[in-house]
Amino acid sequence: MILHSVRSANDIVQDTCNKIAASDPELNFDFCVKSLGSDPKSHEVDLEGLGLIGVELLQANFTGTIEYIKQLLKKKLEPPLLKALSHCLDVYTSAERKDLISLYQAKRYGEVNIYVTKMMNSEEACDPQSSEKGSIVPPLTKPNADIYQFCIIVLDIMNIL
Known part of the structure; x- marks a missing residue:
């Protein structure tokens, strides 16, 4: 029985990531499985718990990226990079929502959707590949990509719910 429940729990991560990947080509399947599966609770939850x-994970990474940008801004960097990082900090800070977890737990998915979409837009505003001004922010490439993936995961799980 224990082996069966562990198998089922592992399957919910795989199944959910498969379902999301099938409907959203921007999802990195391996990132999804690794991220959601990294939490020991993922082996004991239903879809809502996985969400x-x-x-x-999104909240932690988003807050961590804000702190990372603040640390980068303390370094002696070239003025264009400092300007771009400062802009990104403004954009990220304006999208930060402290009670995102509480909103989700209260099943206020519409509000969560609004804030996660803002977070996704913040990531896009600081993504060097989609920057209209051509300002490149290489130190944020990985954190931006991770946030984008977490946004996809959260939004798509809420759509399934």
């Missing part, structure tokens, strides 16, 4: 794990 909460995604929200927690």
